[in-house]
Amino acid sequence: MSHHEVRPAELDIRDVSCTAGGREVLSRVSLTAEPGEVLGVVGPNGAGKSTLLRTAYRQLRPAEGRVLLDGADVFRMPRRSLARRLAALPQETPAEFELTAHDVAAMGRAPHRRRIGGDRLGDERIVTVSLEMVEMAELAHRQFAQLSGGEKQRVLIARALVQEPGMLVLDEPTNHLDMRHQFDVLALVRRLNVTTLAALHDLNLAARFCDRICVLAAGEAVAIGTPVEVLTESLLSEVYGVHTEVGTHPRTGAPTVLFGD
Numbered sequence: 001m002s003h004h005e006v007r008p009a010e011l012d013i014r015d016v017s018c019t020a021g022g023r024e025v026l027s028r029v030s031l032t033a034e035p036g037e038v039l040g041v042v043g044p045n046g047a048g049k050s051t052l053l054r055t056a057y058r059q060l061r062p063a064e065g066r067v068l069l070d071g072a073d074v075f076r077m078p079r080r081s082l083a084r085r086l087a088a089l090p091q092e093t094p095a096e097f098e099l100t101a102h103d104v105a106a107m108g109r110a111p112h113r114r115r116i117g118g119d120r121l122g123d124e125r126i127v128t129v130s131l132e133m134v135e136m137a138e139l140a141h142r143q144f145a146q147l148s149g150g151e152k153q154r155v156l157i158a159r160a161l162v163q164e165p166g167m168l169v170l171d172e173p174t175n176h177l178d179m180r181h182q183f184d185v186l187a188l189v190r191r192l193n194v195t196t197l198a199a200l201h202d203l204n205l206a207a208r209f210c211d212r213i214c215v216l217a218a219g220e221a222v223a224i225g226t227p228v229e230v231l232t233e234s235l236l237s238e239v240y241g242v243h244t245e246v247g248t249h250p251r252t253g254a255p256t257v258l259f260g261d
């Protein structure tokens, strides 16, 4: 795959506010993902993680503020140009009936395809390699709708990789995945030189794989920093209302979060 040749993007979320159901659900959130950075977004249910990510992949127009990809407003870009630079894994699995896993992954090529001609063989190779990266090549011929939750999730991650983006926006990429696939998918994201904004629930995974973590609570970014800076017992108690024991991984040095007593 030619991922290493793709230039990582810069995402700049500036003072973004969103309202839903007559309520402000994001309040002046600012966040910059530097090229190549893996930036995690954590926070309790309803904190606004998906809302923030949806503004980044242009599914939701913020009431105020701007979202810039490589300095250009995503809401002013042609859809196709955006899709060539940014791929998203939304929280809801689309119902792609009748399509095989291969077909769903291949949809990621659409923004790169020319009207006439194009590099069909090259496209096909990228689809195959991406499915291999998430260990779904062997199930490529299966109907997408009949796959398990974790298998579907991995096909959708492959579809995002097929886009060869400079920016990945992943809403709970480890949702439905077993322990090994959680690890493998995030390790894969880490290896690729692609800027990544990912909403994660598992703080230990976030600590292990993110360069920085943004903590959202009630629509506000209450902390942004490295895992060590952000994942403290006092902050977790304040934000989640749980007593935790934060330690240090003996080999990686990443913080580890355990429930307290």
Ligand SMILES: Nc1ncnc2c1ncn2[C@@H]1O[C@H](COP(=O)(O)OP(=O)(O)OP(=O)(O)O)[C@@H](O)[C@H]1O
Residues within 6 Å of the ligand: 020, 021, 025, 043, 044, 045, 046, 047, 048, 049, 050, 051, 052
């Ligand atoms: N269309 C909508 N109408 C009304 N309220 C909405 C709508 N969309 C989102 N909300 C509310 O906005 C808040 C933020 O939702 P969001 O999905 O961004 O949270 P989240 O942090 O991703 O949560 P979770 O961890 O549960 O996935 C929630 O209180 C939610 O109920």
